[in-house]
Amino acid sequence: MFLLENIEPDKIFTPEDFADEHKMIADTVADFVENEIVPNIEELDKQKEGLMRSMLEKAGELGLLSADVPEEYEGDEMGKIASAIIAENVSAGGSFAVSHGAHTGIGSLPIILFGTEEQKRKYLPGLATGKLVAAYALTEPMAGSDALGARTKAVLSEDGKYYILNGEKIFITNAGFADVFITYAKIDGEKFTAFIVDRDTPGFSVGAEEKKLGIKGSSTCSLIFEDAKVPVENVLGEIGKGHVIAFNILNIGRYKLGAGAVGSSKAALAVAAKYALERQQFGLPLAKFGMIKNKIAQVAAKTYASESLLYRMVGEIEEVLEDETDGKEIGAAIEDYAIECSIAKVHASETLDYAVDECVQIHGGYGYTQEFPAERFYRDARINRIFEGTNEVNRLIIPGTLLRRGMKGQLPLLQAAQALAAEVTSLRAKMPTGDEAPLEIEFDMVDRAKKLFLMVGGTAAQKYMQKIVKEQEIIEIMANMAIEIYAMESALLRAKKALDNNPENAETKVELALAYVYDAFPKLDAWAKQALAYMFEAGDMLRTNLSIAKRLAKYQPVNLIGIRRKIAAKVLDAGKYVV
Known part of the structure; x- marks a missing residue:
């Protein structure tokens, strides 16, 4: 609905709304990473025997593995905001963050959300404390982004006690030392089903460590199933409904990856700022040079937008799940945010x-x-655009989900596009006069950006109907527009909320929001023109639509260089990301 309606700033959650408990959690994680992980980071990257496992156990002792685990299974059940805060702050631990994320997220959550009572009691206490380590096994040699193309097969044994699994999984994080593997196979070659596989399962083995470009400290191996005997009680969820688990867990994995990427962006900015202040060239610190300031400011503005959209979304999810305890209902609620989860993953990783x-x-x-x-x-950093579904696949998800919901009547997308056609002639951009309220012009820009998206998306839906799946370039443009709209609006809403509630501390947030919006907004114009030029033959229809797009994309530039210099000065003064 963020593309179809406007929201009041006080309705969104921002990092400024963190409770004292949230801040304490952030400090605990940061201290753990600084004191335990960073001093060992080289040894971790060399995969010193037993070190990663021992670090996970230490994290478990501090409660850093149990944020999503219910209390009755020795968990802390801290909530989705706390879980995201842990993911963000553990990211400074390099490869450790990958192992931690695989264990606490995609490894443990399938059992938390979809396990039977017996499965939860058997596995969750160990997973919450680090006595057990989890891994998630979905990818196969011939099935990466196309998860449902899996070839691993399961057949019920003659005595009905086991499923016999045959196949291979690849690129499995934590595989070298994990105890519990969430994996997927097609029963009788047809029914895509999830299974819990124990490391000591007969017929199950783990391959050699992959030699990787980065995240070298994390274990990445293949899994081999050769008549592996998995007890029938280890079926996870419903037979033939493995996709429900896989896709819902990936949604959570995506926003958690986004949180980690936000934390890593802050860490990279701090390191860059520190070096720029120390390194001298031509008799001056690098920090004194305009192009270096520009880089610092742009990293800060993009990080601010990623952080803003991430916690806006996680805050909404936490509110929706406040009274939910049933795993299927939780999964369904999170599925409603599949688009935002993909946006968080793509925007933060890029x-x-x-x-x-x-x-x-x-x-x-x-x-x-x-x-x-x-x-x-x-x-x-490079793996983050591949993990949890490549960014290309996530870009397909965003418009695909929107259009599917629109065609089913779950979202009034097509009605909004039709209504826009009736008002296009009266649409005019607000131009600065000096009398407008703070950020009024920028919110108008975002509103018109939404209309521009509806214009492009409505035209595409009407022109291609079901065949739009073959028009991937148009889908990519629609995804890019939706991502930037959500990011711009989130940045502005956070700044406006700060202006309304704490104006004396809002200046930097406003500057960061402005720096982001005036950098991103012109991109929508370019994308819209590309799409319209493709969808319409040269002639009156193209000229008419380009004229409408021009009105929607009109804006008056601000002193972006000056704004960025102010941002850079504050970042360099603090030596880190500041808001």
Whole structure:
């Protein structure tokens, strides 16, 4: 609905709304990472025998593995906001964050949400404390993003006590030392079903460690099932409904990955700022040069937008789940946020790639050496655009889900597009006069961006109908527009909420929001023109639609250089990301 209606700033959750408990959790995780993980990070990256496992057990002792586990199974049940805060702050631990995320997220959550009472009592206490370590096994040699194309097969044994699994899974995080594996197979080659597989299962084995570009400390192996005997009581969820578990768990994994990417972007910014202040060239610190300030400010603005949209979404999910205890209902509620989960994953992972790239660039030649952390940041970040469904697949999910819900009448998307057609002639951009309220112009820009999306999306839906799945370039443009709209609006709502509630501390948030919006808004114009030029033959229809798009995309630039200089000065003064 964020594309179809406006929301009041006081309705969204922001990091400024963290409770004291949330802040304490963040501090606990940060202290653990600084004191336990960072001193061991080189040994972790060398995969020192038993070290990663022992670090997970220490995290378990502090309650950092049990945020999502119900209290009756020795968990802390802290809520989704706390869980996201842990994911964000543990990200400074490099490869440890990958192992931690695989264990607490996609590894444990399937049992938390879809396990039977017996399965929960058997596995969750150990998973909550770190005595057991979990892994998630979905990907196969011929089935990556196309998860339902899996070839691993399960057949019921003659005595009815076991399912006999045959097949292979690849790129499985934590595989080298995990005790519990959530995996998927097709019963009788047809019914896609989830299973809990114990490490000591007869016929089950783990392959050699993969040699990877980054996240070297995390274990990544293949799994081999050769007549593996999995007890029938280890079927997870309903037979033939494995996709329900797989896709809902991936949604959660996506926003948790987004949280981790936000934390890593902040870490990269801090390292870049510190180096820029220390490194001298031409008799001056790098921090004094305009192009370096510009890099610092842009990383900060993009990180601010990622952080804002992430906690806006997680806050909504927490509110929706407040009274939910049934796993299926929780899964269904989170599925309603599938689009936002994909947006969080894509936006935050691409922000992180931008941040680590500029971090290396600010370091110059030193950034390419292992003497400085920029090199490791750069390598470790790259996987995030592949994990939890590639960013290309997530871009397909965003418009695909929107259009599917619109066609089913679950979302008044097509009605909104039709209504827009009746009002296009009266649409005009608000131009600054000096009398407008703070951020009024920018909220008008976002409102018109939504109309521009509806124009492009409505035209595409009407022109291609069900065949739109073959028009991936148009789908990508629609996804990019939706992502930027959600990011711009989230940044502005957070800044406006700060202005309304705490104006003396709102200045930096406003600057960050403005820096982001005026960088992102022109992109929508370019994307819309690309789409319209493809969908209409040259002639009157194209000229008419381009004219409408021009009105919707009109804006008056602000002094972006000046705003970025202010942001950079504050980041450099603090030596880290500031809001």
